Amino acid sequence: MPFTLAGFCEYREEIRKSRFITFAAPIDSPADAQAFFEQHSDLNATHNCWAWKLGDQYRSSDDGEPGGTAGRPILAAIEAQDCDRVAVLVIRWYGGIQLGTGGLARAYGGGANKCLQGAEKIALISRVSLSCACAFAELALVKLRVAELGGLVVDEQFTANGVNLQLAVGEQQIATLQRLLADLSRGRIILQR
Numbered sequence: 292m293p294f295t296l297a298g299f300c301e302y303r304e305e306i307r308k309s310r311f312i313t314f315a316a317p318i319d320s321p322a323d324a325q326a327f328f329e330q331h332s333d334l335n336a337t338h339n340c341w342a343w344k345l346g347d348q349y350r351s352s353d354d355g356e357p358g359g360t361a362g363r364p365i366l367a368a369i370e371a372q373d374c375d376r377v378a379v380l381v382i383r384w385y386g387g388i389q390l391g392t393g394g395l396a397r398a399y400g401g402g403a404n405k406c407l408q409g410a411e412k413i414a415l416i417s418r419v420s421l422s423c424a425c426a427f428a429e430l431a432l433v434k435l436r437v438a439e440l441g442g443l444v445v446d447e448q449f450t451a452n453g454v455n456l457q458l459a460v461g462e463q464q465i466a467t468l469q470r471l472l473a474d475l476s477r478g479r480i481i482l483q484r
Contacts, residue, residue, distance in 0.1 A: 308386025364400030
């Protein structure tokens, strides 16, 4: 099950006199990732290397480090932590000692990995769109049942006879929700895809 981050996180370490600071944050679009990198990059640092993943889309940058030693290891760390909708930026201040290509890959990938390991994560659940109608008196209980199963009320339209609801519920929760709503309404509430 993929995860995203609950919020911004950071990790700092020093490797052979080079300072590394890793920042990670949740994103909703490639533009969010770019804005995150622009906001947190340090132009006085030697390198600002980054990677982001959003569903099937992903990008990475080595920012002047030898090809494949920074961006790809950061992206590999994102995937190893089963993260999605995440941007990671690793800033390096060169300390005068060469790390070599293997050392660079371990430093960038390791920093990203440790930052993501320490971050608070939220499971990404794929949900199915459903609709139903209920009476005004049932609305609060319907919302409660949907929330208890990890679903969302996407939209509600009030009519003369009650409320039409648009819901988003996990596939494995649909049968349970249908049973709960039928019990609640004596069989009147029916979920429709």
